[in-house]
Amino acid sequence: MSVAEQALRVFIVDDEPPARNRLRDLLHDCTDQLALEVVGEAGNGQEALDRLMETPADVVLLDIRMPQMDGIELAQHLQKLPKPPVIVFTTAYDDSAIKAFELHAIDYLLKPIRMGRLFEALNRARATVPVQTVVLRELLPEPRRNLSIHERGKIRLVPIEQVLYLRAEMKYITVRTVEREYLLEESLTDLEKEFTARFVRIHRNCLVAKDAISGFEKGGEDSSESAGWMVKLKGLNELLAISRRQQHIVKEFS
Amino acid sequence: MSKGRSINQNALPDALPNFRNLGVALRILLISNGLALLQALLQANAWADVPQRMMQIAALLTPILLSSLLLLWVAQPRLHRLSYWRGALAVNAVAVVMTLAIYAFGGDLYRPISGDDESFEVTRYALLGAMVCSILLLYFRLRTRGLSRALDDARLQVLRARIRPHFLFNTINAVLGIVRTRPDQAETALEDMADLFRMAMSSEQDLVTVGQEIRLTKQYVALEQLRMGNRLRVDWQIRDVPDDALIPPLLLQPLLENAVYHGIEQLTQGGCINIELCRSGDDLKLKVENPCPLRAEASHHGNKVALRNIRERLDLLFDVEARYQVESGKDFYRVEIVLPYIRERRVTREMSS
Numbered sequence: 234m235s236v237a238e239q240a241l242r243v244f245i246v247d248d249e250p251p252a253r254n255r256l257r258d259l260l261h262d263c264t265d266q267l268a269l270e271v272v273g274e275a276g277n278g279q280e281a282l283d284r285l286m287e288t289p290a291d292v293v294l295l296d297i298r299m300p301q302m303d304g305i306e307l308a309q310h311l312q313k314l315p316k317p318p319v320i321v322f323t324t325a326y327d328d329s330a331i332k333a334f335e336l337h338a339i340d341y342l343l344k345p346i347r348m349g350r351l352f353e354a355l356n357r358a359r360a361t362v363p364v365q366t367v368v369l370r371e372l373l374p375e376p377r378r379n380l381s382i383h384e385r386g387k388i389r390l391v392p393i394e395q396v397l398y399l400r401a402e403m404k405y406i407t408v409r410t411v412e413r414e415y416l417l418e419e420s421l422t423d424l425e426k427e428f429t430a431r432f433v434r435i436h437r438n439c440l441v442a443k444d445a446i447s448g449f450e451k452g453g454e455d456s457s458e459s460a461g462w463m464v465k466l467k468g469l470n471e472l473l474a475i476s477r478r479q480q481h482i483v484k485e486f487s
Numbered sequence: 488m489s490k491g492r493s494i495n496q497n498a499l500p501d502a503l504p505n506f507r508n509l510g511v512a513l514r515i516l517l518i519s520n521g522l523a524l525l526q527a528l529l530q531a532n533a534w535a536d537v538p539q540r541m542m543q544i545a546a547l548l549t550p551i552l553l554s555s556l557l558l559l560w561v562a563q564p565r566l567h568r569l570s571y572w573r574g575a576l577a578v579n580a581v582a583v584v585m586t587l588a589i590y591a592f593g594g595d596l597y598r599p600i601s602g603d604d605e606s607f608e609v610t611r612y613a614l615l616g617a618m619v620c621s622i623l624l625l626y627f628r629l630r631t632r633g634l635s636r637a638l639d640d641a642r643l644q645v646l647r648a649r650i651r652p653h654f655l656f657n658t659i660n661a662v663l664g665i666v667r668t669r670p671d672q673a674e675t676a677l678e679d680m681a682d683l684f685r686m687a688m689s690s691e692q693d694l695v696t697v698g699q700e701i702r703l704t705k706q707y708v709a710l711e712q713l714r715m716g717n718r719l720r721v722d723w724q725i726r727d728v729p730d731d732a733l734i735p736p737l738l739l740q741p742l743l744e745n746a747v748y749h750g751i752e753q754l755t756q757g758g759c760i761n762i763e764l765c766r767s768g769d770d771l772k773l774k775v776e777n778p779c780p781l782r783a784e785a786s787h788h789g790n791k792v793a794l795r796n797i798r799e800r801l802d803l804l805f806d807v808e809a810r811y812q813v814e815s816g817k818d819f820y821r822v823e824i825v826l827p828y829i830r831e832r833r834v835t836r837e838m839s840s
Contacts (some may be wrong), residue, residue, distance in 0.1 A: 248715075248755075249657070249661060249664075249714045249715060250664075250716055251660070251661035251662075251664030251665050251713060251714060252657070252660055252661060252664055252714070253664070254664035254665060254668070255660055255661075255663050255664030258664070258667055277755055298653075298752070300752060300753045300754050300755045300780070301753075301754075301755045301780075325652065325653050325655075325656035325657040325660065326652035326653045326656050343656070344656050344657060344659075344660040345656060345659045345660040345663050346660065
């Protein structure tokens with residue numbers, strides 16, 4: 234079977250049941266003219282990610298304003314799927330986001346959604362290249378609430394408030410929570426910029442969550458006068474070295 | 488001009504102040520005594536002289552003020568049935584008559600500066616009384632004008648806040664979403680929407696009964712529940728509130744809309760909005776509390792517009808007699824409003840006259 238004849242797999246994400254209803258109705262109306270199949274729906278970001286890992290989709294119709302994790306953050310996590318779906322955002326009203334969408338040629342549908350527009354968007358979807366994560370990040374004025382980690386072919390969300398520290402090691406970042414560590418493929422500089430309100434840099438290769446700092450301790454090995462301070466962490470028996478250039482944070486946080 | 492059509496005459500640009508309002512009385516006392524101080528400063532020869540002069544003036548002024556205020560308090564309903572200019576004339580007459588009465592019958596204590604020319608003295612006091620009274624009326628007129636402009640702006644903004652595009656488009660989308668499967672529910676939703684928008688777009692500034700406002704707010708909640716299902720729960724606690732108590736229209740509903748937009752909608756599991764309405768003595772208390780997502784910095788930047796509008800309207804309608812309090816906790820948000828308890832009876836009587 235050729236690609237064009239295969240049914241387009243569509244997935245719906247919206248926190249409001251009637252809005253999902255509406256999309257299902259309209260998608261059903263489209264089936265006369267377009268081969269498509271609704272492969273699933275979800276009421277929040279986590280649910281959507283879980284379902285999409287099991288059942289891949291070609292197009293995700295994604296509501297922007299949702300509790301906990303908004304559509305733009307979810308779109309970023311979806312980019313880590315083996316074959317990222319084409320995202321078509323749906324929104325009732327959001328001036329700033331819409332301007333940005335047009336600027337980056339990201340498809341969106343305004344609620345109340347019309348069948349004509351939906352049909353166009355679906356027709357275009359096959360030819361569309363997935364949105365780049367960088368662009369999505371620009372759209373999101375606030376930092377993400379979760380980091381998405383690749384793990385054995387799955388994507389796992391780690392809430393940012395659980396992260397104690399982020400440390401660059403070789404080509405990965407170690408993400409440390411009280412329970413365990415994860416490996417993340419992102420740049421420490423970008424993470425520092427995004428989460429500047431939450432983390433502080435204590436070393437060239439390490440960012441610590443401000444809330445996780447329980448105290449400071451003088452390390453024994455270093456003989457020089459100014460160096461040797463270590464960060465003590467809440468809930469984790471591990472010390473992190475502060476580099477000489479960042480010694481001033483000892484005063485700021487103790 | 489529609490005279491006496493509404494009981495919140497303050498909202499009309501050319502209306503006398505409500506002399507039964509505590510704020511109005513306080514303003515009159517403060518300004519009159521301010522003018523007295525000015526006079527004392529003009530007359531005095533030395534600093535030590537000022538308090539004595541002030542005492543002399545106050546001895547005459549205070550009884551005039553208090554008796555005039557009492558008379559105006561009594562005459563308030565009648566005054567408001569007059570046109571503005573007739574009313575102003577009547578108020579002036581009250582002030583002049585009281586001034587002359589205190590001067591004539593008050594004895595020596597109330598004659599601070601005794602001159603020989605009796606007719607000059609009488610004319611002078613009558614003129615002073617009328618002038619102070621006119622200054623006060625002018626002040627109230629300007630104040631009402633200023634606040635009315637704020638009210639017009641506020642109404643526009645309230646309108647926009649009420650027809651928050653987000654609410655309008657999402658609700659239409661939701662109605663479209665159920666129209667095929669549950670057409671009768673869709674019908675009710677559209678009817679509720681029409682009622683809500685009619686009230687929001689109405690230019691009437693009259694007070695409405697608590698019963699009406701509660702009904703409207705419930706219609707609004709029904710619309711939001713259509714979208715959010717059981718994520719939105721509302722607990723009404725109405726104690727000892729007579730149905731004929733009057734409040735400004737759309738006082739409760741915007742508070743609910745804020746609670747939904749900034750609170751419940753942001754929570755995956757939703758939550759319960761607590762609404763409390765109760766009467767205690769001459770006050771009507773209103774409280775709306777909602778849970779919101781846990782945030783380190785308890786800031787609500789988006790909902791300031793609606794809240795500022797409510798505050799401005801309360802200032803205009805009730806001056807110092809209404810109180811307003813916001814408490815923004817880590818995971819909850821609470822607004823409390825206290826207004827004077829007014830009953831419908833007064834309005835209907837005035838409207839029929």
